[in-house]
Amino acid sequence: MPTPPFAALFDMDGVLIDNTDFHINAWLQFSQHHNNPITKEQYIDNINGRVSADAMAYVLKRTVSGEELVALTEEKEGIYRDLYRSHLQPAPGLLAFLDVLKAANARLAVGTSAPASNVDFTLDGLTIRNRFDAIVDASMVRHGKPNPEIYLTAAGRVGVLPGRCVVFEDAFAGIEAGLRAGMTVIALATTHTHNELQDTGAALIINDFTELTVEQLLALLDEESN
Numbered sequence: 617m618p619t620p621p622f623a624a625l626f627d628m629d630g631v632l633i634d635n636t637d638f639h640i641n642a643w644l645q646f647s648q649h650h651n652n653p654i655t656k657e658q659y660i661d662n663i664n665g666r667v668s669a670d671a672m673a674y675v676l677k678r679t680v681s682g683e684e685l686v687a688l689t690e691e692k693e694g695i696y697r698d699l700y701r702s703h704l705q706p707a708p709g710l711l712a713f714l715d716v717l718k719a720a721n722a723r724l725a726v727g728t729s730a731p732a733s734n735v736d737f738t739l740d741g742l743t744i745r746n747r748f749d750a751i752v753d754a755s756m757v758r759h760g761k762p763n764p765e766i767y768l769t770a771a772g773r774v775g776v777l778p779g780r781c782v783v784f785e786d787a788f789a790g791i792e793a794g795l796r797a798g799m800t801v802i803a804l805a806t807t808h809t810h811n812e813l814q815d816t817g818a819a820l821i822i823n824d825f826t827e828l829t830v831e832q833l834l835a836l837l838d839e840e841s842n
Contacts, residue, residue, distance in 0.1 A: 622837060623776035624717050625767055625799070626748075627665070628728035628738055630786030634707050634824075635700050636664070636807045642696035647675050664807055665787025667729045667760030668692075689731055697737050704741050707804075709825030714747050720830045723774035725750040727766040727783070729790075749774045761789040764797035771797070779841055782833055791816045800840045802828070 630636045640659050647654045652675055654663075663671045668689040672680040680688060717724060726748050728735060735753045739745040750773035757765045771781050783794030786807045794801040795817050803818035813821045819836050822828055 620780060621721070621723065621776050622780045622782070622834065623723040623725060623771060623774050624782050624784065624833070625725045625727050625770045625794075626784045627786060627790050628726055628730055628735065630664075630806045631784050631804055632707060632710060632726070632744075633704065633738060633742075634806050635703075636786070638700040638703070639664075639696055642692055642699055643671075643675070645695050646692040650676060652676055660807060665729055665761050665785075665789035667754045667757075668731060670760055690733065693731060693734055697734070701737075701741075704738070706742055706744065707806075707824055709827075711744070713825040713828065714744070716830050718747070720834075722830075723750075723776050724748045725752065725770040725774050727752045727770040729754050729760050729766070731755065761787070762792035762796065764793045767794055767797040767799060771799070780837060782837060785818075788816060791818055800836050802833075802836070 626632055629639060640656050643654060643659050643663060654675060662674050669680060669685055672685060672688055714724065724747060726735070730753060732753050732755055735751060739751070750770055752766055752770045752773065754760065757769055759765045767781070767783055768778065771778050778798040781799040783799045783801045784804060785791045785794055785801055786804045791801050791803055801818045803813045803816060803821045805813060805821055805823050810821050819840060
């Protein structure tokens, strides 16, 4: 009997690339410049994995929308891209893992809270855009993580039912989004430690993609559906 269709849905920051420290430093610089300095702990607990409108509201302590949101987002992301550009590289084991997923007829998608400019910077900078069947960024949804809309949209675009989707996430908000979408979640310990991720509901915690096989992924899907 053939294996039912399945999909692997990837967050971008902290998953496809291990760039959390660069985002933290960019937010620290941005918040300092706007006279509302934040700490690394505040970033991890309140910003990581969330769309720009929510992150800006937290940092600036007010609602930000429209053209102002676009301008402030690009200011912050410009800082990030300048910091990370010379370090841009795929997460360990990612490219080989994408290859074996494709060989297993998996559908692949990116579901990220990042703006389109950062998606272009990452996927085109690594020349991996064509490896994915769908890409969903913050501009394509009304509700950011932990709302499940990003991952439900990604699943719809690749034509796979939520119960046959595995989400790869590093952030608490993203893990919650995947679970609320009715999907199996695998957490990467790039932003949080194994201990911090232990009670999130993730089916598995890994350090990087060298620690996972397609067979393990399919077994997790079967376990979660029973």
